[in-house]
Amino acid sequence: MWKDRLRDSGHLVRLLLLVAVAVSLFLVVRAAVIPDSFGQYGHYRPGALADNQKHPLIHAGQAECTLCHEDEVKARNAGKHSGVACEACHGPLAAHAADPDAHKPVLPAVTPLCTNCHEKDAAKPKWFPQVASKQHSEGMDCNSCHQPHQPKL
Amino acid sequence: MPDSRREFLTDATKFLLTTGAAAAALDVMNGVASADTARYDAFEHWWGMTIDVDKCVGCGNCVRACAKENDVPEGHFRTWVERYEVKADRLHPEVESPKGGIDGFPPSTAVDIRTFYVPKLCNHCSDSPCVQVCPVGATFDGPDGVVLVDQSYCIGCRYCVQACPYGCRYIDPRKHTVDKCNLCYHRISKGLTTACCEACPTGARKLADLKNPDDPVHAFLRENAVQVLKPHMATGAKVYYRDLDGSVR
Numbered sequence: 207m208w209k210d211r212l213r214d215s216g217h218l219v220r221l222l223l224l225v226a227v228a229v230s231l232f233l234v235v236r237a238a239v240i241p242d243s244f245g246q247y248g249h250y251r252p253g254a255l256a257d258n259q260k261h262p263l264i265h266a267g268q269a270e271c272t273l274c275h276e277d278e279v280k281a282r283n284a285g286k287h288s289g290v291a292c293e294a295c296h297g298p299l300a301a302h303a304a305d306p307d308a309h310k311p312v313l314p315a316v317t318p319l320c321t322n323c324h325e326k327d328a329a330k331p332k333w334f335p336q337v338a339s340k341q342h343s344e345g346m347d348c349n350s351c352h353q354p355h356q357p358k359l
Numbered sequence: 360m361p362d363s364r365r366e367f368l369t370d371a372t373k374f375l376l377t378t379g380a381a382a383a384a385l386d387v388m389n390g391v392a393s394a395d396t397a398r399y400d401a402f403e404h405w406w407g408m409t410i411d412v413d414k415c416v417g418c419g420n421c422v423r424a425c426a427k428e429n430d431v432p433e434g435h436f437r438t439w440v441e442r443y444e445v446k447a448d449r450l451h452p453e454v455e456s457p458k459g460g461i462d463g464f465p466p467s468t469a470v471d472i473r474t475f476y477v478p479k480l481c482n483h484c485s486d487s488p489c490v491q492v493c494p495v496g497a498t499f500d501g502p503d504g505v506v507l508v509d510q511s512y513c514i515g516c517r518y519c520v521q522a523c524p525y526g527c528r529y530i531d532p533r534k535h536t537v538d539k540c541n542l543c544y545h546r547i548s549k550g551l552t553t554a555c556c557e558a559c560p561t562g563a564r565k566l567a568d569l570k571n572p573d574d575p576v577h578a579f580l581r582e583n584a585v586q587v588l589k590p591h592m593a594t595g596a597k598v599y600y601r602d603l604d605g606s607v608r
Contacts, residue, residue: 248500249499251512254499257510258541260545263428263546265558267557290560291558294424295560297427323416329442330417334561
């Protein structure tokens with residue numbers, strides 16, 4: 207009696223089987239590709255924190271420069287440029303800090319370096335020392351009068 | 360129940376040692392900590408930045424330093440500098456940022472108008488719109504408040520690029536995934552400051568750890584009139600501007 211009623215249900219069973227296979231396949235693949243730690247701290251992979259830390263250093267940082275160039279740092283700290291880090295003018299030098307002999311830094315061209323900050327510009331804060339370089343030095347290099355590490359005359 | 364003090368202490372020591380070792384092993388297995396990054400505890404920090412607009416001279420040092428430190432592709436910026444000119448006969452201020460200010464700015468000869476520089480970068484929002492829209496969990500708020508990108512998860516769908524109200528995100532043309540300022544995560548996790556702060560000659564921008572009670576950021580916030588960009592969007596931005604003009608968007 208009940209067999210007659212279920213006589214035509216074979217296609218439903220096959221469909222159910224197919225769905226069950228698809229769902230379990232999805233679960234297996236999902237378990238394989240998503241790391242167990244996903245969601246530990248939030249909706250992300252915690253390993254991404256370590257990935258973001260892997261990038262190499264390009265700027266060595268002031269403390270690293272001071273290790274060897276103590277005299278220059280002392281001279282600079284006595285003047286108005288005390289707050290300017292070495293790499294602000296000399297460029298990124300982590301490679302030099304890691305191997306001082308293999309990577310020799312090149313001295314920056316002095317006048318463009320100075321005017322970069324000190325060229326007169328209405329948008330700069332009023333307190334900041336600035337000059338119209340053409341009238342101020344008439345083409346002379348800034349360091350013929352000013353010492354970059356201690357800029358006061 | 361241990362029947363003597365000695366047994367209790369021995370058991371307690373064993374328990375502490377084994378659970379501690381297990382926790383450390385679990386962290387390493389999960390890729391949370393490895394031998395050289397284990398010293399950095401992300402839960403001990405809450406990073407942001409302070410920017411003193413009255414100290415920015417528009418030299419572009421920050422833009423250059425960032426591009427070199429982070430290998431930023433040409434024409435894209437993780438930080439940039441804008442020059443504002445607020446003119447009497449205009450409804451909106453004029454804003455220019457030639458090549459993001461990477462080569463500095465031609466000197467402005469403007470007279471009798473308000474004109475100033477504003478450095479910009481990712482605001483590392485604590486309620487980031489970009490994090491909310493990411494469909495794959497590739498953009499996230501780290502435990503230390505830095506908004507980071509998981510490059511291995513990003514599918515380059517650009518939802519976050521549209522969602523960021525500050526325009527801080529770009530698709531890296533080499534990788535076809537999104538990239539942005541990660542607050543020099545490789546530097547701050549080693550106790551260094553960011554490349555832009557390192558290169559800033561006037562100290563206009565300073566990295567701030569809001570969880571560190573000794574950080575000067577607390578005095579900065581207490582003693583100055585400080586504003587974030589687009590406060591009405593309630594993004595929880597953590598880049599704090601001092602002396603910010605009302606016209607800045």
